[in-house]
Amino acid sequence: MQSSRRVAFDELEAMKTKPPEIEKGEAGSIATTGASFKNMGQPGLTAYLYWKWRAHMETRERNDAGGALLYHDVVSGKDCDSSGFLGPDCSIYKLDVELFGAHLQALCQAFPQGPIVVRDASPFLTEVPFMLTFDDGGASFANEIAECLERFGWRGHFYITTNKIGNKGFLSKEEIRELDRHGHAIGSHSVSHPLIMSALSLDEMLNEWKESIEVLSDVVGRRIQLASVPGGYCSREVVAAAGRAGVRFLWTSEPTRRLSQLEQIQVIGRYAVRRTTLAPEAVDLAGCAKLTQFRQWLRWNGLQIAKKSLGRNYPVLRKRILALRKTAFSR
16 A cells, blocks of 8 residues: 555656546556656565465454453462362462452453453354353352452353352352352353263263253253363363253363364363462463463373373372472471
8 A cells, every 4th residue: 555655646747647648548657767666556476465464463363362261269368278179289270369450450451341251142252252260169259259350340250060059168059149140151160070070971971061050040040051161171072961961152171262163062262370370471371472372282281191191090199299299388
């Protein structure tokens, strides 16, 4: 466009004579010898291909301007046992409330439009938007997390382990209803949060999804169609069982933006946030920082190899290692 404008202005006098010459069929080219500019008319092939490449990159960057973040509980200081599941393997995902506030402030600057909330009746996604998700169903969902989100006018996705409803450190039924009334999305996180979801039989998988969805549907008064896979153990069978139970949107722990679909269920990856994740890293994971996202993807896939090699021994060994590490640090 710039070269075309320069031609129009620099050769304006010469162009005045062209319409009559064109009418008579006598028009020739405009002499450009000694012109101060290099580009005449439309850009050359190299310039055109470069322009197309830049347009593609800019479009891709706009499409990548968001992603799903996976949080768990938010607690005050080192009081990790106040919300959610207990143990050092769970504590590494529990964020301090002040750090969580810093996350939201940084994310607000990076994504002023705020997170997208997928509801039960939402149409399927065409790309992964910026969204905030929270797993397990800890008591902090109703207080620290929801209150912080609502200060920004934001809403999140809350996935509930239903056999923990009403237990110490977990949400009550009324708190779940209150989250729903405030516009947050409610979903299943299974009945019992199995140690290895993908190791269950098909009947057991189906029961984990169906029973939890029935409980939550009864709590909020409508059919729940959202869910997230507990423990990071997903498989085609886990997804298929969720679909049979009526789930339409299923979130996993795989750090990816790639959307996949199995029959009538859409599968969405997420980037996990740990207790040590600082605000800039959270923005990088949700945004377009390819290196930060790649590092988490690499680590996650490395753990998949360990999980498959060790099978049922992996979570047991992981708990022991983290317990030993906690003991060592406390000395």
